[in-house]
Amino acid sequence: MKLLSYIPVLVVGVLLLYAAKDFPEWGSPDAPASKSPVSSHFIANTGVDTEVPNMVTAVLADYRGFDTMFETVVVFIAGMAVLAILKNSGRKKLVKREFEVDAEPDLIVTNTVRLLVPVIQIFAFYVLAHGHVSPGGGFQGGVLMGASFILVALSWDLETALIRFPLNWTTILGGLGIFLYAGIGLLSMFLGGEFLDYSELANIFPVSREMARYHAMLGVEIGVGLTVTAIMFSLYANLSTEGRLQRGL
Amino acid sequence: MTEYFAIFMGVALFILMIPVIYRIGAGPTPFDRMLAVNVIGTKTAVLLVIIGTLFDRVDMFVDFAIAYALLNFVSAIVVSRYLNRTISLDEMEAKENAKKIKS
Amino acid sequence: MSLDQTIFIPVLAESLHTTTSPTPLQFFGILLSLLGLFFFVGTAVGMIRFPDFYTRMHAAGKGDTLSTMLMLSGFGLVSMEDLSMGSWLLFFKIMGVVLFIFITCPTSSHALMRAAFEDDEMPMTEKDLKKPSAKKK
Numbered sequence: 318m319k320l321l322s323y324i325p326v327l328v329v330g331v332l333l334l335y336a337a338k339d340f341p342e343w344g345s346p347d348a349p350a351s352k353s354p355v356s357s358h359f360i361a362n363t364g365v366d367t368e369v370p371n372m373v374t375a376v377l378a379d380y381r382g383f384d385t386m387f388e389t390v391v392v393f394i395a396g397m398a399v400l401a402i403l404k405n406s407g408r409k410k411l412v413k414r415e416f417e418v419d420a421e422p423d424l425i426v427t428n429t430v431r432l433l434v435p436v437i438q439i440f441a442f443y444v445l446a447h448g449h450v451s452p453g454g455g456f457q458g459g460v461l462m463g464a465s466f467i468l469v470a471l472s473w474d475l476e477t478a479l480i481r482f483p484l485n486w487t488t489i490l491g492g493l494g495i496f497l498y499a500g501i502g503l504l505s506m507f508l509g510g511e512f513l514d515y516s517e518l519a520n521i522f523p524v525s526r527e528m529a530r531y532h533a534m535l536g537v538e539i540g541v542g543l544t545v546t547a548i549m550f551s552l553y554a555n556l557s558t559e560g561r562l563q564r565g566l
Numbered sequence: 567m568t569e570y571f572a573i574f575m576g577v578a579l580f581i582l583m584i585p586v587i588y589r590i591g592a593g594p595t596p597f598d599r600m601l602a603v604n605v606i607g608t609k610t611a612v613l614l615v616i617i618g619t620l621f622d623r624v625d626m627f628v629d630f631a632i633a634y635a636l637l638n639f640v641s642a643i644v645v646s647r648y649l650n651r652t653i654s655l656d657e658m659e660a661k662e663n664a665k666k667i668k669s
Numbered sequence: 670m671s672l673d674q675t676i677f678i679p680v681l682a683e684s685l686h687t688t689t690s691p692t693p694l695q696f697f698g699i700l701l702s703l704l705g706l707f708f709f710v711g712t713a714v715g716m717i718r719f720p721d722f723y724t725r726m727h728a729a730g731k732g733d734t735l736s737t738m739l740m741l742s743g744f745g746l747v748s749m750e751d752l753s754m755g756s757w758l759l760f761f762k763i764m765g766v767v768l769f770i771f772i773t774c775p776t777s778s779h780a781l782m783r784a785a786f787e788d789d790e791m792p793m794t795e796k797d798l799k800k801p802s803a804k805k806k
Contacts, residue, residue: 425780426780429773433772444633451626464637471647472647568699582710583713589716595722601726604729604777608774611737619747624763635766639774642780646781650788
């Protein structure tokens with residue numbers, strides 16, 4: 318049976334490789350993605366409109382800001398759903414696990430993690446703030462930041478990590494991130510523009526309209542980063558212990 | 567010159583990864599598989615720097631390499647912890663009973 | 670068929686036409702990378718040939734760390750085409766990755782090894798070699 322299942326895998330693989338021959342060349346100007354008027358508009362105008370060198374960040378946080386906002390909301394809803402399903406302290410005994418975790422921190426691993434966690438967190442801030450120039454941004458920085466807390470929870474145990482990042486904070490921070498994002502959008506709406514039209518922020522801050530978009534993008538990315546960090550850690554803490562928040566993985 | 571060398575190194579790394587991939591498939595214990603995955607993960611950081619050399623954007627690809635090495639480390643710790651610290655529930659109860667008797 | 674015909678990446682094909690001889694620093698970097706490749710050959714052979722988990726761990730843990738460090742520092746030197754501020758910054762960034770791997774790689778090896786030991790994975794002894802069933806492995 319296992320051998321039989323290789324046949325469809327091979328057939329599909331060969332078909333996909335055969336189809337890959339018809340792809341346009343890498344970086345070719347005739348590719349459908351480069352031909353469409355939208356992408357040529359972005360390529361021509363991001364540098365002029367927003368002064369952001371990295372086009373992807375500009376498209377993600379500015380031109381398609383509405384899309385990214387609800388992506389963040391989806392992340393937040395996922396965290397809330399896991400909390401709602403698992404954090405039911407009333408029926409602890411119904412969930413019977415086949416194994417239990419014998420928590421005893423390893424000396425070498427904990428000392429390495431002690432060295433690494435500050436470096437990782439600084440790198441996460443770098444990725445978040447440097448997203449205007451190089452690849453990076455709120456989602457990536459948030460994942461790295463959440464990974465640092467997960468690393469603490471893995472090498473000691475979950476209680477140690479929960480002292481540093483309590484579970485109530487994750488809900489508050491996750492909400493705060495979306496509040497920051499939507500707040501910047503609403504502020505620009507009250508100043509006379511449309512929702513998430515950051516250039517109107519130049520009315521209250523002493524910068525040009527282009528730089529207002531530049532800086533508002535950073536604020537938006539910080540909001541996304543907060544939400545992703547909080548929800549990453551909350552998901553790990555709940556899923557690895559089935560909502561009991563004891564002992565950890 | 568350096569581009570030809572980078573292509574050579576990339577191809578050589580891919581060829582030398584084949585035995586390691588064999589160990590992922592054939593490893594008798596889960597630890598063998600995880601070890602091979604770990605080796606490939608660290609080599610991917612090198613491959614990212616090689617790709618950066620080919621595109622003349624090493625400054626960009628180094629960031630990917632750091633992030634990849636970090637996530638590789640986290641995955642190794644996760645798997646080792648998952649495989650290490652899990653004991654069956656009966657053993658756990660026996661341990662707790664022993665603690666109670668002691669105190 | 671020459672090499673730049675087979676490679677269809679336009680950026681790459683352009684840079685392949687301008688062949689410049691490497692500087693001494695780049696040459697040293699190439700040597701370091703080749704040394705790293707040599708150690709990775711050792712890892713790859715060890716992953717296949719060694720009989721049990723702990724010896725494979727020996728091959729993978731040492732050879733992998735050393736070869737990755739050598740290759741990365743070699744490519745750090747290769748990417749230094751001039752001695753400007755930008756290339757020095759790049760070199761130190763790559764050295765940061767090297768330091769990162771120098772710390773994390775042995776630690777993950779140690780964690781895996783400890784996990785295997787506490788999971789009662791026994792090392793292969795002389796008795797196992799005499800058994801006929803060991804030959805299959």
